[in-house]
Amino acid sequence: MRIAIVGAGAIGGYLGVRLALAGAEVTLIARGAHLEAIRRDGLALEYADGRREVARPALATADMAAAGPQDAVVVAVKAQSLPAIVTPMRALYGPDTSVIFAQNGIPWWYFMRHGGAYEGRRIAAVDPGGHIAEAVEIARVIGCVVYPAATIERPGVIRHIEGNRFTLGEPDGSRSERALALSALFTAAGLKAPARPDIRSEIWIKLWGNLSINPISALTRATVDVIIADVGARALAAAMMAEAQQVAEALGIRFPLSIERRLKMAEDIGAHRTSMLxxxxxxxxxxxxxxxxxxxxxxxxxxxxxxxxxxxxxxTKLLDRVTSGM
Incomplete structure (x- = not known):
């Protein structure tokens, strides 16, 4: 399978190495010093136990047009970067190309092929102006919930922290042949990649912790273990999660675990600096x-x-503007 990873950073790089070592024809879309290191030395993946793997992709480039049409495209850039790249990404599409959005948070396609009262509704926070929906046909989209934690240790080197699960799911809830094929490919690469009929429920379970712990970490500079251990910060996270649960339940989502259990899952990660921090x-x-x-x-x-x-x-939005100069 020809598969392009758009955004070969921490998560995209981790996935790209695993897929390339499993025999997929992987193209890595990257830029700057990271791209130059990949071209020169391959992309290295370092594990907590000291193991190290290196993969040389079929192509590493910043130019999506140079890569040409793919069987599948994994979008691993963060959600705020998506509007700027969806038009250039079209160079990667053939008639049957699937696009897997491996991103945190509520996805831009959430109400597309939803089948509920809000079918087709645009979420302005993630797709202001509808530019993403205009550039990406919903028929191409496969949802993906990302669980691994990783960082770019230095250009050309990804450090894996924990986790190997990438849950996949069609927006309409079907168990399509393409989703099952991707699941098999990811599984062959040593990843956990179930194809689920209700990807939105899993989106909310992952988001439940991220929507609270990530901004708290950004505001306080605290790691996850410190937030969970602090009485006030933990109570704030739980209050945010309770509000989010009410929102999700109003949209038909049911949570299979308690807030305390979800906080315990976060606690088990330990002294992790969230991606937002x-x-x-x-x-x-x-x-x-x-x-x-x-x-x-x-x-x-x-x-x-x-x-x-x-x-x-x-x-957090103000902090974002102050620190990033936006």
Whole structure:
């Protein structure tokens, strides 16, 4: 299978190495010093136990037109970067190309092929102006919930922290041949990649922790273990999660675990610096709109008050503007 990874950073790079070593024809879309290191030395993946693997992709480039049409495209850039790349990404599409959005937060396609009362509704927080929906046909889209934690250790080197699960799912809930084929490919690469009929429920389970812990970490500079251990911060996270649960349940989502269980899952990660904290420290824009702003928008849509989410969103959005210069 010809598969392009758009955004061969921490998560995209991890996935790209695993797929390339499993025999897929992988193209990595990257830029800058990271791209030059990949071209020179391949892309290295370092594990917590000291193991190291190196993969040489079929192609590493910043030019999507040079890659040409693919069987599948994995979009691993953060949600805030998506509007700028969806038009150039069209160079990667053939008639049957699938596009897997491996991103955190509420996805731009959430209400597309939804079948509910809000079918086709655009979520302004993640697709302002509808530019993404115009550039990507919904028929191409496969949802993906990303669980691994990884960082770019240095150009050309990805450090894997924990996790290997990439849950896949069609927006319409079908168990399509293409989703099953991708699941098999990911599984052959040593990943857990079930194809689920209700990808939106799994999106909310992952988002449940991210929408609270990530912005709290950005505002306080605290790692996950410190947030969970602090009485006040833990209570704030739980309050935000309770509001999000009410929003999700108003949209038909049911949670199979408690808030305390979800917090325990976060606690088990340990002294991890969230991706949002890493972005703030690097002076980069964060995923605050996809993780927090979109949930506040959905709360207004279904008539569920979200005062804790709104307050943390306002503070984090300001922090985002100050630190990234936007």
């Amino acid at each position: 890493q972005d703030v420290e690097a002076g980069k824009p964060t995923e605050v709109d996809a993780l927090v702003g979109a949930v506040a928008e959905l709360g207004r849509l279904v008539g569920v008050p979200t005062p804790h989410i709104d307050a943390v969103y306002a503070a």
